[in-house]
Amino acid sequence: MNTNTQTTRLYHTALSPFCRKVRLVLAEKRIEVELVEERYWENPPELRRRNPAGKLPVLRYRGNMLAESQAIVEYLDESVPQPPLMPQAPLERHEVRRLCSWFDDKFNAEVTSPILNERVWKKVTRAGYPDSRVVKDGLRAIKEHIDYLSSLLETRRWLAGANMSLADFTAAAHFSCLDYISDVDWDRSETLRDWYATIKSRPAFRSILADQVPGIHPAPHYAELDFG
């Protein structure tokens, strides 16, 4: 077997919460990875060969092609046990997965996807100007989410319970994309802001904080660990 096929490689795009989730978990597990940026909106044929669903991220790991961000991070947690990012008890595991779905489904549909579509992807793909109503709806929706997450963090150290888990990295992946374009009102909740400052200061976050999307400058506080 060609040793080259053994290099861990992530096909990704910078401001995707799904790709960032996998990057964060790879880094937390200290798995070295080669990042390959894909212009997925041009629907390159290699992408569909690597993942028949035609979506990013795709992870080449130990000679296998892995797809679907949640399936990938659960696989990584099962095959690289340290540090563990899933609790042991079924009920606690349910809570982690419930919150992962909360972000990848509900939060994404109501906040991340509409805001990034309008403010980033339309610019990157030259598909026109942002629709300010869509952005406004997203910014209205994020308030309710911040309040809900703050209420969870009133009684928990991490989002899903006493320990840091896949739920925190999933949430941080979404918030970090929005934070790049300065669309998180951190003043709304000190609790949530403290949680984000803690996870953002982990070494696993470094690669994400160094991201630069051509033509779109990060917010001044984006890479600052104390929010300036």
Add this chain to the structure above:
Amino acid sequence: MNTNTQTTRLYHTALSPFCRKVRLVLAEKRIEVELVEERYWENPPELRRRNPAGKLPVLRYRGNMLAESQAIVEYLDESVPQPPLMPQAPLERHEVRRLCSWFDDKFNAEVTSPILNERVWKKVTRAGYPDSRVVKDGLRAIKEHIDYLSSLLETRRWLAGANMSLADFTAAAHFSCLDYISDVDWDRSETLRDWYATIKSRPAFRSILADQVPGIHPAPHYAELDFG
């Protein structure tokens, strides 16, 4: 504790692939459940109290309220081990979860959700007439999916590998909703048709085959085990 809070109860709606997935897994695990039909489109306040995401299904089980279909079925598989619906090896588990996401995300967005919206939900909620273009796009998309799944089943007994898994029940949940309104062209693939006939004949399928949505009659072959 009130014994009543210990009754297993599923808050659901009949033609939802996400609710059906949980019903199938509950039945396969032989967990008796009381079904409570919810008119979720009226956004009842109790629903948001049970699940802050405001979505179905919600499962009350052993005194806990569980939400998000994939999180629920993984919980059920972990807490009621027989019969196992997840393989042991991380790579095989990844494949099960990849296919669950394939159906709940891609297949749902391209096929189940647009077709059911136009042909069922608009009628149930009196929101107007079906848009035939949307239905046509969905029926075009399903062909590619059928071809892909057939190609998987060429070398596998079940969708994700040698054993029946959550991937088969997730897929069957989506197909059964479409089959109710006769929108699956089973003639396109004998392989897929045989797979569906096999899973449909399991006792776990009985409750779903007895579903009746007011005002929408099931296709004549819907509940027939040999497709007539």
